[in-house]
Amino acid sequence: MLTNKRLILAHFWLAFIVFAVALVLGAWQMFVRSPLNAWHINPELYYRSVTAHGSAMGYVFPTLIAMGFGYAITEASLEKPLVGRSWAWAGFLLVAAGAVVAMVPVSLGLASVLYTFYPPMIGNPFYYIGVVMVVVGSWIWVALMSINFVAWKRENPGKPVPLAMFANVAGSLLWGWTAVGAALEILFQILPVALGLRSSIDAGLARVFFSWTLHAIVYFWLMPTYIAYYTIFPRAIGGRLYSDAMARISFILFVVVAMPIGVHHLFADPQVGAGFKFMHSVFTGLVALPTLLTVFTICASAEIASRLRGGRGAFGWIKALPWSNPIMLATALSLVMLGFGGAGGLINMSYQLDTTVHNTQWITGHFHLIFGGAIVIMYFAIAYDLWPHLTGRALESFGLMRTQLWLWFIGMIVTTFPWHYVGVLGMPRRMAFYDYANPAISPEAFSVAMSAVGGLILLISGALFLLVLVRGQLGARGEADAYRFAVPLHMPVRIPAALNSFGLWLALMVGLTVVNYGFPIAQLIALNETSVPAVYVGVGR
Amino acid sequence: MTDQSLFSLRNPWFSAGVGITGAIVVLSAVAGLIWLPLMQPDLKLVGIWDAICSAAGVPRAAGPGASIKPDFKTSNVEMTSEMLTQADQVSIGRGATLAQRCAICHGPQGVSDANSPNLAGQFAAVTYKELNDFKAGARVNVVMSPFAAAMTDQDMKDVAAYYAYLPRVPSKSLDTALPAPAIVATGAPMRNIPPCGSCHGDIDNKAGSPWLGGQSEVYIKAQLQAFASGGRRNDISQQMRNIARQMTSDEIDQAARYYAAQP
Amino acid sequence: MTTDTEHSLGEAVAQRIERRWATLSIVIVGLLVGMAAYIGIHQATMPQGRVETADPRTLHISGEFIESNLGSAVEADGSVTVRAIGQQYSFTPQCVVVPAETPITFRATSADVVHGFLIEGTNINTMLVPGYVSELPVRFKASGEHVMPCQEFCGIGHQGMWGKVKVVDKAAFLNMAAAKRRLTCVD
Numbered sequence: 001m002l003t004n005k006r007l008i009l010a011h012f013w014l015a016f017i018v019f020a021v022a023l024v025l026g027a028w029q030m031f032v033r034s035p036l037n038a039w040h041i042n043p044e045l046y047y048r049s050v051t052a053h054g055s056a057m058g059y060v061f062p063t064l065i066a067m068g069f070g071y072a073i074t075e076a077s078l079e080k081p082l083v084g085r086s087w088a089w090a091g092f093l094l095v096a097a098g099a100v101v102a103m104v105p106v107s108l109g110l111a112s113v114l115y116t117f118y119p120p121m122i123g124n125p126f127y128y129i130g131v132v133m134v135v136v137g138s139w140i141w142v143a144l145m146s147i148n149f150v151a152w153k154r155e156n157p158g159k160p161v162p163l164a165m166f167a168n169v170a171g172s173l174l175w176g177w178t179a180v181g182a183a184l185e186i187l188f189q190i191l192p193v194a195l196g197l198r199s200s201i202d203a204g205l206a207r208v209f210f211s212w213t214l215h216a217i218v219y220f221w222l223m224p225t226y227i228a229y230y231t232i233f234p235r236a237i238g239g240r241l242y243s244d245a246m247a248r249i250s251f252i253l254f255v256v257v258a259m260p261i262g263v264h265h266l267f268a269d270p271q272v273g274a275g276f277k278f279m280h281s282v283f284t285g286l287v288a289l290p291t292l293l294t295v296f297t298i299c300a301s302a303e304i305a306s307r308l309r310g311g312r313g314a315f316g317w318i319k320a321l322p323w324s325n326p327i328m329l330a331t332a333l334s335l336v337m338l339g340f341g342g343a344g345g346l347i348n349m350s351y352q353l354d355t356t357v358h359n360t361q362w363i364t365g366h367f368h369l370i371f372g373g374a375i376v377i378m379y380f381a382i383a384y385d386l387w388p389h390l391t392g393r394a395l396e397s398f399g400l401m402r403t404q405l406w407l408w409f410i411g412m413i414v415t416t417f418p419w420h421y422v423g424v425l426g427m428p429r430r431m432a433f434y435d436y437a438n439p440a441i442s443p444e445a446f447s448v449a450m451s452a453v454g455g456l457i458l459l460i461s462g463a464l465f466l467l468v469l470v471r472g473q474l475g476a477r478g479e480a481d482a483y484r485f486a487v488p489l490h491m492p493v494r495i496p497a498a499l500n501s502f503g504l505w506l507a508l509m510v511g512l513t514v515v516n517y518g519f520p521i522a523q524l525i526a527l528n529e530t531s532v533p534a535v536y537v538g539v540g541r
Numbered sequence: 542m543t544d545q546s547l548f549s550l551r552n553p554w555f556s557a558g559v560g561i562t563g564a565i566v567v568l569s570a571v572a573g574l575i576w577l578p579l580m581q582p583d584l585k586l587v588g589i590w591d592a593i594c595s596a597a598g599v600p601r602a603a604g605p606g607a608s609i610k611p612d613f614k615t616s617n618v619e620m621t622s623e624m625l626t627q628a629d630q631v632s633i634g635r636g637a638t639l640a641q642r643c644a645i646c647h648g649p650q651g652v653s654d655a656n657s658p659n660l661a662g663q664f665a666a667v668t669y670k671e672l673n674d675f676k677a678g679a680r681v682n683v684v685m686s687p688f689a690a691a692m693t694d695q696d697m698k699d700v701a702a703y704y705a706y707l708p709r710v711p712s713k714s715l716d717t718a719l720p721a722p723a724i725v726a727t728g729a730p731m732r733n734i735p736p737c738g739s740c741h742g743d744i745d746n747k748a749g750s751p752w753l754g755g756q757s758e759v760y761i762k763a764q765l766q767a768f769a770s771g772g773r774r775n776d777i778s779q780q781m782r783n784i785a786r787q788m789t790s791d792e793i794d795q796a797a798r799y800y801a802a803q804p
Numbered sequence: 805m806t807t808d809t810e811h812s813l814g815e816a817v818a819q820r821i822e823r824r825w826a827t828l829s830i831v832i833v834g835l836l837v838g839m840a841a842y843i844g845i846h847q848a849t850m851p852q853g854r855v856e857t858a859d860p861r862t863l864h865i866s867g868e869f870i871e872s873n874l875g876s877a878v879e880a881d882g883s884v885t886v887r888a889i890g891q892q893y894s895f896t897p898q899c900v901v902v903p904a905e906t907p908i909t910f911r912a913t914s915a916d917v918v919h920g921f922l923i924e925g926t927n928i929n930t931m932l933v934p935g936y937v938s939e940l941p942v943r944f945k946a947s948g949e950h951v952m953p954c955q956e957f958c959g960i961g962h963q964g965m966w967g968k969v970k971v972v973d974k975a976a977f978l979n980m981a982a983a984k985r986r987l988t989c990v991d
Contacts, residue, residue, distance in 0.1 A: 003711055010895075038726060042726070042736075043727070043960055044739075044744045044745065047957070062988070109989075118957060120916070120917055121918075121958075175927055199621070199623050204935055244820065246826075256558075266871040266931075267850075268931045270852055270913075270939070271598070271855060271935070273598025273599070274578065274598075274853055275570070275573040275578065275593070276573065276597065277575060278841075278844075279566070279573045281837070282565065282568075282572075283565070285837040286833060286836075288833055288836075289829055289830065289833055293826060296825045346836060349836075350840045351841075351844070352841065355928070355930075357929075357977070358930075358955070359920055359956055360922065360955065424955075426925060426976045428922065430954075430957045432962070434730065435729065435730045440731065440951040441731075441951070451552045489818065497552075498547060498554030504554065504558060507548075508562055511562075512562065519598075520598060523599060529602075530857050532859075532916075532934040533622055533861060533916075535622045535747075535892075535916055538960065539745070553868060572841060577845065577850060578853060580845050584853040598855040599855065600855040601854065602858075608867065608872075611871060612872070615865075616864065619861040620861075647945060729964070730963050730964045731951070732966075733893075733965065734964055735893040735960075735963070735964030736960070739892075739893065739964075740961065744960050747892050778869075778891055778896045778915055779861075779894070780892075780896075783894040787898075
């Protein structure tokens with residue numbers, strides 16, 4: 001039962017428009033820094049573009065998807081209209097306005113500090129204010145998800161909350177708490193300096209705050225994808241979800257351990273003690289657990305669907321899967337990319353292996369494969385799945401959808417595999433251009449050119465995706481059935497309170513954050529002599 | 542089961558959740574804060590508290606060690622991005638008076654044809670730093686050194702503020718049609734030469750880097766050569782010497798000619 | 805139609821398989837963490853042991869990072885300490901010279917914004933954060949030349965921030981060190 005279709009569509013459309021713009025920038029960046037281009041450009045344009053690409057793809061696009069999908073899940077799974085509809089619109093408008101406020105100074109070249117901020121470099125204050133507006137807008141959504149969750153539980157005492165909603169609330173709570181790190185950094189460290197109230201900043205402390213957000217934000221991006229794995233995929237291919245409880249445990253694990261692990265981004269930093277780096281690295285290992293559980297459950301669910309369709313044999317069932325179904329295809333491609341990306345992630349999580357690849361193109365390759373690949377391809381699948389229910393018009397270009405998904409997959413592989421390779425060779429990331437004529441980096445030239453071709457393929461796929469959606473929006477009207485989520489193989493009748501609520505897990509999440517971050521943050525705050533002069537950017541002439 | 546009993550040791554989810562998490566925290570803390578540091582002989586730890594403190598990241602100031610002192614004077618100015626960026630009318634007025642004695646070489650409006658630097662519109666922090674360096678002996682010039690020696694810190698700030706206040710005047714060799722040579726536009730990355738504009742204000746400004754547009758070609762060239770040869774060493778931690786010594790003499794000529802023709 | 809007993813039987817089987825998989829996952833994770841700890845001890849590759857501070861405003865005025873003290877120094881115990889700074893947009897010294905097969909300690913910090921360096925063809929890779937000193941024990945196996953780019957975005961000139969490392973034969977290095985107390989390969 002989807003009543004607020006315009007609200008949800010507005011989120012998705014804005015998300016995909018932002019995505020399209022950022023995708024064009026991304027493809028352009030790939031081209032200008034490759035040997036296909038004679039590198040005579042103003043490097044500032046490149047960093048300006050990277051800032052816009054990163055901010056749009058990292059902060060705006062996935063946040064809008066999570067919000068829009070979250071509203072859809074609330075209405076469809078709880079089978080009642082969203083509580084707080086006007087607040088939801090307010091949140092949407094705040095995110096939209098924040099995106100504009102942030103992007104104006106960026107496009108003027110006044111805040112080319114990249115989306116990871118990098119104090120003591122300080123850009124135009126409106127860039128940071130815009131980002132804060134986006135975050136605050138999304139916090140309205142976070143609150144609404146919990147409000148709807150609690151309201152439904154009050155009306156349905158003792159009943160298990162539908163898995164989709166449970167996972168959705170898990171994602172929103174994860175985001176609510178993980179965004180606090182960057183919010184503290186911006187509000188208490190960067191903005192006072194950007195506004196000229198203070199002229200020095202502790203860059204080390206800022207990096208610790210940002211790491212609090214930086215890693216778990218990826219799990220926030222991942223949440224809609226995992227929700228789609230668990231609750232859309234089995235239904236779309238005519239199967240059942242293998243296990244409801246396992247799914248809940250996976251989402252709970254994300255809530256608890258996704259947060260207190262961010263310091264693994266600071267392995268090479270001098271301002272955090274080795275002991276805390278080790279503790280964070282242990283918890284980083286734990287966060288692989290829910291993903292391993294998910295892979296198992298999803299593959300098992302696929303097998304169930306296949307056997308229901310008559311698939312047999314130890315591996316023969318794979319052939320019997322409905323491969324022409326775009327959701328099937330997207331999920332399979334997504335899992336492949338998740339597998340490669342996850343393997344790379346295991347390398348990054350270990351201090352010893354990380355030193356080989358830290359801040360090289362490997363890292364860029366890694367998170368593009370995970371986020372741009374495994375995660376975003378499921379955003380496409382979610383849109384394809386939801387669109388007929390939102391527009392009331394059938395989405396019939398299945399061939400086009402499959403082509404689009406394949407192109408995205410191929411484009412992502414062609415882009416990121418060479419990136420991983422040149423990263424191992426030691427190519428540093430985020431440089432506007434490279435002198436490929438130099439023998440020290442000429443071996444990297446071919447791979448970089450190849451990844452630029454990948455960028456072009458991704459651009460084509462992105463255009464096809466928008467074409468499918470627009471065609472859907474203009475298609476013939478048809479009555480879509482009620483939107484449903486996958487049913488578990490064994491429907492839970494009663495489940496333990498722990499798997500139906502978040503109190504305990506929130507307490508653990510906050511507690512672990514305090515344990516793992518409390519001391520490093522407290523002692524850096526107490527340390528005054530490491531406050532260093534701000535370096536204002538975009539203030540030429 | 543109600544939420545009330547959720548936070549109770551009798552609830553297996555609670556006891557397992559909290560117990561396992563707590564156990565992992567304790568184990569990883571013991572390993573990371575005590576065991577691993579003590580296993581590293583290089584750290585020369587004295588006891589368990591030292592291990593915990595160092596692994597927890599309790600900071601200490603860098604040890605003084607025996608530093609080799611320079612056999613030449615270096616700049617002692619602490620440059621920051623916001624240094625002298627706020628114009629002050631009183632300071633500009635005082636500077637105008639003080640600057641009269643500079644006019645012989647630098648022109649009454651801060652612009653001259655004498656191949657000495659044009660100061661009109663120069664960033665205040667730059668003029669201030671150079672005066673300071675002349676006074677400290679980090680930069681030496683037979684004409685400037687005696688002038689600077691007699692100036693107080695406030696004098697230097699005032700003169701710098703005055704020249705920053707004067708409008709830039711395009712030089713006689715202005716030619717905006719002249720294309721930027723590669724060495725200026727993109728530098729030479731593998732020789733550690735960034736684009737000139739990334740510091741000198743055309744794209745972004747690094748504190749202490751002068752505006753080069755309209756300076757005398759002869760002057761720019763002479764300074765680049767002095768940086769390259771080590772004849773001039775008042776750039777903090779070699780920031781300009783690192784670049785100039787990597788430039789070919791052709792590139793130095795091109796850069797000097799280009800900036801002389803800029804507004 | 806499944807009966808109730810079949811249903812609960814199926815559920816029990818499902819749960820058993822699930823539990824096995826969960827156990828396997830936990831073992832995998834445990835193995836990975838154990839591996840990290842083991843390598844940390846036996847290959848002596850742990851993150852920097854101590855946090856040290858240094859004021860970027862006055863690096864060039866006093867302390868161990870003044871210009872004349874930067875470069876490679878031979879210590880009493882035969883090891884070599886390399887002191888360097890990162891700044892927009894170069895490392896000083898721009899070219900670092902070190903001996904092969906010798907324990908070397910890099911001590912470096914930033915004079916302005918966040919930088920980092922990696923030495924291509926090696927596992928040497930660290931961050932420079934203004935206000936803090938980075939210390940890194942390294943060892944070069946063979947003589948040769950490496951490039952040393954800044955690997956963290958540090959401003960518009962970031963792409964031009966490439967230093968060099970020259971690894972020379974140990975005897976040759978000691979010869980050079982006899983004549984000069986701080987060595988670089990600049991010029």
